[in-house]
Amino acid sequence: xxxxxxxxxxxxxxxxxxxxxxxxxxxxxxxxxxxxxxxxxxxxxxxxxxxxxxxxxxxxxxxxxxxxxxxxxxxxxxxxxxxxxxxxxxxxxxxxxxxxxxxxxxxxxxxxxxxxxxxxxxxxxxxxxxxxxxxxxxxxxxxxxxxxxxxxxxxxxxxxxxxxxxxxxxxxxxxxxxxxxxxxx
Numbered sequence: 001x002x003x004x005x006x007x008x009x010x011x012x013x014x015x016x017x018x019x020x021x022x023x024x025x026x027x028x029x030x031x032x033x034x035x036x037x038x039x040x041x042x043x044x045x046x047x048x049x050x051x052x053x054x055x056x057x058x059x060x061x062x063x064x065x066x067x068x069x070x071x072x073x074x075x076x077x078x079x080x081x082x083x084x085x086x087x088x089x090x091x092x093x094x095x096x097x098x099x100x101x102x103x104x105x106x107x108x109x110x111x112x113x114x115x116x117x118x119x120x121x122x123x124x125x126x127x128x129x130x131x132x133x134x135x136x137x138x139x140x141x142x143x144x145x146x147x148x149x150x151x152x153x154x155x156x157x158x159x160x161x162x163x164x165x166x167x168x169x170x171x172x173x174x175x176x177x178x179x180x181x182x183x184x185x
Contacts, residue, residue, distance in 0.1 A: 003027075004046040009094030013043050044107050047098050054099045055116045057081040062123040067130050074127045075147070075179035076172055082151045083171045086163045093155070100152035121145075128183060135185070147182045 003025035007016050018039045022029050036042035061077035069077075076083075085096035102110070121144045128140045154163060154175075163171060 001042070001046040001049055004042050005050055005095060005098070006091065008043055008046060009091060009098055013040075016043070044109070047102055047107060048109065050095050051099050051102055051113065052116075054081050054096070055113065055120065057084075059116070059120050059123065062120055062127075065123070065127055067126050069127050069130075071128075071131050071180040071183045072176050074124060074131075075176045075183060078124065078144075078147060079151055079175055079179055082155060083168065083175060086155065087166065087168050087171055096155055100155045103148065103152040104156070124183075132184070139185070143183050143185055147179050150179065150182060 004016075004021055007021060007024060016039070018029055018032060021039065021042070022032060032039065032042055036045060058078060058081050061080045062074070065073060065077055082096060085092040121141050124144045125137060125140045128135070128143070129137075132140065163174065166174075
């Protein structure tokens with residue numbers, strides 16, 4: 001799966017052949033067929049694995065916040081995995097772009113991530129409610145989804161070029177106020 005993710009990040013799924021993948025992974029074609037059924041299924045599994053890693057990091061950062069954290073602290077925690085990828089560039093950024101694309105164009109089986117997204121929204125809502133007590137839960141969840149969409153767009157859109165490879169402090173200085181503003185509404 002690591003070899004698949006590296007090659008997909010480098011060239012995209014359409015530019016990948018089963019032979020290239022098995023050569024890179026030092027595996028045989030039969031192993032891919034046995035474990036995944038097809039090259040497409042292996043690619044989906046690799047992207048989903050990357051998405052799970054992203055969600056784990058995001059959930060951990062948001063869950064660690066105290067309920068009385070500021071919206072800026074929430075924005076920084078929520079965006080931390082994306083900011084790390086933007087700051088480091090290379091493979092990390094390429095993988096994050098795959099994750100962002102899956103957020104915009106969800107793969108089959110996306111619904112299995114529903115409980116994970118729900119938990120992250122619940123953790124965000126805990127901080128949002130302390131800062132915005134008069135805003136309904138449904139609106140707070142919408143704002144959280146909007147911030148996630150902004151992050152996906154930023155990593156994929158041409159404007160995202162401006163955000164690549166700066167220091168973590170520079171990224172935080174630029175992104176956190178924008179994201180906190182979206183949370184604030």
